[in-house]
Amino acid sequence: MFLEIVDVFISGLINGSVYALMAVGLTLVYGVTKAFNFAYGSFYNLGGYFAWLLLIPLTVVGGYYSVFFLAVPFFFIVGYLLEKVLIAPLRKYDDWEMKVMMLTLGLSLFMDFGYQSVFGPRIKSLPSIIDGTVEIGKVVLFQQDIVIFILSVSGMLCFGWVLNNTRTGMAVQAVAQNPAGAQIVGIPKDFIFAATFAISTIMVGFGGILLCQKNFVDPMGSTDIMIKAWVITAFGGMGSIRGSLYAAFILGMLEAFVGWYFGMIHVQIATLTLLLVTLAIRPQGLMGRE
């Protein structure tokens, strides 16, 4: 029994790290720019297709190293353009938050079916970064899961450090807390908005690459990802990085234990009920600010 619980606990940890990886970009963008990106899942898939394209048809030299190396500029440009071309022009309307939601919803439809028409409707699988298992006593772990766990947690910590300890990170926080104030002290607000989008796109792209190599590149999978990320973001508190880190692990554990004890069919409803109850009691989420 004890071993079983350890097993489920580890499963929850892995779930949590995966979810953290999914959600952090969305949280960041919302926190700084107050724009809710419904096309988030589609950018996640873009990561998957990006890796697939480089690895399978193009068989790029260096494998995943090259993929990650090339992903940084690629997703930076994609995210930057997304903000500059599609989101920024909407800011002049007073109901721009609504308009952003609508626009990105349309964009996600466009992107998802764009993938289908370009790459076909079938799922694609990526070679795994690392294969094999590690045995610790009676517990067997995937090396792949360990890599994802380490990358996602250290990525989050590193990101948090940058946010709190560098000038640019401070500037990003400043824009999040008070855009007008940021402008006054000479922070280029519009650039920070676009850069935040770009950074979050890099993160979601990396998340896409990492998770798609674990599972699949699924052209229709973006809605699921969006909803997962959305649930975590809303649960943790819109815009709170730390909140979504907690939320990701809480939900990961919840899923693992509910699935183990009550059955997988109850997982989704348990998660969403938790979210609804949280939002009803504390609309700003776990760590969110009013």
Next chain:
Amino acid sequence: MKKTGFLAVVCAIVMLSGVSGYSADTIKVGVPLAETGAYAGSGDNYWKGIDMAINEINKGGGLLGKQLEVVRFDSQEFAPEVVMQGANYLCGKMKVASVHAGWAGWGQDIRAYGKYDAPFFCDDGAMPAVDVYKSNPEKYSNTYFITDTGGDQANSMFSMLTALPYEYPNKKIVIINTDDAWGMEVGDTLSKRFKKIGWKVAKRETVPYGTNEWGPILTKIRRINPAIIHIEIPSSQEVITFFRQFIKQPTNSILSYGWSITPLEVLTTLGKDADGIVGEMPAGMPAPKAPNSKSQAWVDQYMSIYKHPVPAGSWIAYTSVMAWADAVKAVGDEYDFKAVNKHLKEAGYEGLQGRIKFGENNTLHAQPAAPIVHYQVQDGKLVALFTDPPLKPYGDYKFQVPRWIKK
């Protein structure tokens, strides 16, 4: 503004009525399939068979001297409204002479196409769809189920699993199925049959689509250490991730994948890793060697066009187009639906594996000419072990005890 509203309505009507270019020198064939969404993969399988059949007929001079013209419709994820739109569009507006769907929902399609008289071939394979048919056989007499129901398939799976030349170490089975009609039906039937012969269904788990993290379930499975794990999830992702996570710390269990072995991606992704898994395909084509030279020629042709092995649904979709064409040829008028239906039902069709006949409830029950084929993955390929009915070993192919089972 009145003008705007008027203009909008007029535009709408022009758009709607404008597209139906009616020409008498072709025969329209409706193909409503999932082209987008979660079922697009299976839709693609059916389409390949249908397309092959239509090309073959057209190359051979067409049907009654006329070329066949395909009218496709994307039935997406079978939302009732979309299915109904499809029926109205294909039968009502485009006036197609027959409809070839694959998996088209769980009964909505029967009702939608039952309103019209054109023969409607579908592969719902689940009891609720048959129940709709049974509620008014007269009205739905143009419906043809091109595979057996889930329950009968499950019965066949049960027979195969008990007939395997393998001694089970215990009498415990774990059944994992999806939360939809198909999965529930197969799961229920299997657990009933196994209980009857004194087995214990140690765990019955219903999972939603999109389950990719199997840790909690595998934890329980490891404690149970069942003799058989049966998975019934008609979608490739879930079964692949299950296998990957299972194999890292396997139990001494036969992995029975049922229909879940058939999605194309399962084998192309897992390759030789999947060796040892067993599964079935209804109305299937035994492999790697087809039962006769005609079938083998067809399989070769298929592989030369599409560059992959024949997935579930392709062959039977091909055959149903051919069967319909055969009936039309015999009747001499593609729009004499009554006669076409009568011919289809009474005469059946001489297919590649023999004469197929639609039986009770217009269902193509498993029969020697369209058998349920039970496979095992060997060397990364599907190898037929049995055909059913009657359940008999196929060719010289032998069951191999999976490598993860420790003696």
Next chain:
Amino acid sequence: MLKVDGLTKKFGELVAVNSLNFEVKEGQIYGIAGPNGAGKSTVYNLITGNYRYEGRIEFDGQDITGLPPYRIAKKGIARTFQVPEIFPSLNVQETIRVGSRFGARGGLDKKHSDEVLNFVGLEEERLQHAGLLNLLGKKKLMVGAALATKPKILMLDEPMAGSNAGEIADLMDLIKKINQQLGITVIIIEHFMKVLTELTETLLIIESGRMICCDRPEIVTSDPRVIESYLGDSYAEDK
């Protein structure tokens, strides 16, 4: 008419209003003054039920403590806002009618609305979009809508802010008219001491949420505590 007893409001650690007591008598023009951030507007917001608070407020003999804003409005307490709040998507006449329809007595009274329109001097702009009015117009519109609710008491929040001498005189006339012709009790928050000394009968000075003094204006303005805390040295020198 309006009796405030032990009114206290804390925002986190900040005590915005600190056990404040005062009473406004019927027919009075009552002034409230004090430095910015002293809690004047907060007092208004508490009376109109925008926040929860400690203490007790009595109006017209009824306890109105803790009622939501719209209920308080229906009881006959109307107010204006320091920064003009209007409905940009409605025109002047509609705005006034909203007040009439939802106000104290309930039910739309067109005649009264038109009278109010004349009373505040907006009859010429009646079909104009509220958003296009100038500052003075917006203020008058706020007062008009408030009057249309047929209030017993009207609370004005810095009505003179941003006005020049002519406009101030104009507005002072209007306030006097409201008080004398319509018999409505008026409470007014204002910075311009001159306005307060001329209009009000009683003047309440608060600082940091606490009452410093409350008396007739001429007495208040010569109170050394007031001069020190609020009016500053220059005022005293000037005197």
Next chain:
Amino acid sequence: MLKINKLNTYYGESHILKDVSLSVGQGQVVIMLGPNGHGKSTLLKSICGLVEKIDGRILYDGQEIAGLPSEKIVNLGVTYIAENRELFPYMTVKENLKLGAYARSARASEKKNMAWVASLFPKLMQRHNQMASTMSGGEAKMLAIARGLMSDADLLCIDEPALGLQPSYRVEISKIIREISKQGKTVFIVEQNIPQLIEMADKIYIMEEGAISFEGKKEDALNNEQLREIFLGL
């Protein structure tokens, strides 16, 4: 130092500033008086690049800055200190100050300015780890001014520095502004009526309804009965 020529500003459809022209000399303290809501703040925001639609010329040190993005203007040495403070609420005093020196031009002298600010606002530095959102109005205002000083600007545009403050703070702010002016900085203040500030003004403007209605020395203003009464609050 600063020369504005025929500046017009719009918010949406409404025309806020109408043909405003003025000049502020090097090292001067210039005060603009006028009632609330008549465009004074808009003028400062226009100078600092915080208003989108402006028309006209703004020359700073002979360089055209009208229409430049705010961060460029800050880099040139013009800083806006907002009336409603615009602090970063969930950052500490110290972090707020550090961000005050975000502009590239201010980074080199960040340490020096920090020391200067610390000497000007000793009380503020005692609580450098306090969150800005928990500060009282007066303290927050001090912090806003301190943050503005961190930008190493030569021209400080201060919007209502003493608005709504208790007399003790007003006196302190007047002192600080005097101190700033002594350091050779140019100060352009928008105010309603603070006698202590008017005392130190080199030049006074009065704005009514978006246009300049008076320009002159403080003596002239003080001698003008009407102005005294309406705007100087005396």
Next chain:
Amino acid sequence: MSLKRMVVILVGFYCLMGVMPLFFGGTDYIMNILIMILIWAVVASCWDVIMGFAGIFSFGQVAFYVVGAYASAILSVSLHVPPVYAILLAAVITGLFGVLVGLPCLKLAGPYVALVTFAVHMTLVPFLRGPMGRAIGSGGAQGILTVPPVSLFGMTFSSEHLVPFFYLTLFLTIICTIILVLVIKSYWGTAFLALKDSENFAASLGISAFKYKLMVFGLTSFITGLFGALYAHYVGMLSTRMLSMDVFTILMIMIVIGGIGKYPGVVVGAVITVTLNQFLAPMGMYRPLIMGAIVVVLVLFLRDGLVNPIIRLISSRQKAGRTGEYLS
């Protein structure tokens, strides 16, 4: 938009719709589209009222629609309530459900309302598919396949008899449209506008934000539920696929085309969207691709939707100054 013009547009629209069966009565395909136009026009109008007029960013419209549909289907299938009563009951249930969802939303600011209501939408999927849904008769993932048709005065209204069903729908549509127009043009509508513009000022004039917001939730979900229920008995089968993003997006496109808060623009939006969706259906995966692109382009370039600029173009002679018809 003035009451007069609004009425002219709507009367014109419904008259046009009313004569349609004369031309297309025999073509099921087009009749089906016309019926769906009517249904969606009302559902989208409700969304426009709650979002555009009341200013509440509710993303729960599809959820209300589905709740109405399932409620009526379950009532008539499991409890054998005659469909006519089932539809009415379902509408009441949905109305109450709307009030229930509305309650926590009243305290929340803009985007958070969208979050809560969308969370309700998402929770419905596993609820209806899962064991709890099956327990109340939702049929799980398979859905409900045997929703009985509406019978009234000895007549059957269903997808088998499209012309009678069309007129039944038209009748209900007109009634609901009248209700919505009355709401928009009465003091209700004014109260919504006032609350949207300045909640503080509105409250100081005696308008209860709580009451009116709750009422708008109740009313719009009642009507939405009514049409959801009608739809259930029309198609005769239900599944949770109704909650897919596709349906949600299509409903949204209607509003984007019609213009938010520009009633009755959304009605024309519904006509265009439903037709376009049908027209593009044979294009397979290019349909959603194009629909998505349309949303992006429209949101980006047309602030008031597609319909209103056209109206303005046509009636450019009339200056867009509103007269005081509210409350008059």
